[in-house]
Amino acid sequence: MTLRFVGIDPNTGGGGSPTVWVEEESADLVLQGEEAEGLLKAMVGGTEWVPGHAAGIPPHETVILIPVRMASILREACDVAEQRAGLR
Secondary structure (H helix, E strand, C coil), X not given: CCEEEEEECCCCCCCCCCEEEEECCCXXXXXXXXXXXXXXXXXXXXXXXXXXXXXXXXXXXXXXXXCHHHHHHHHHHHHHHXXXXXXX
């Protein structure tokens, strides 16, 4: 497995550091961010977002929060992933 670093939160102060990578072989996005807490996690887990799809957050998944200031980094990561997967 090889990760291609795309970007880190520009406001990171050395403690928490939301980060985005693209996994080179699969072209999957890999995100590090703050785990959602309380109300946000309950809202996500308690809503049937797609008809017929079970509500809830499976034990092997979590909800993370990525700051909006990282939107351009996420766009870049999507471009890298699509190019890597041959979709562009």
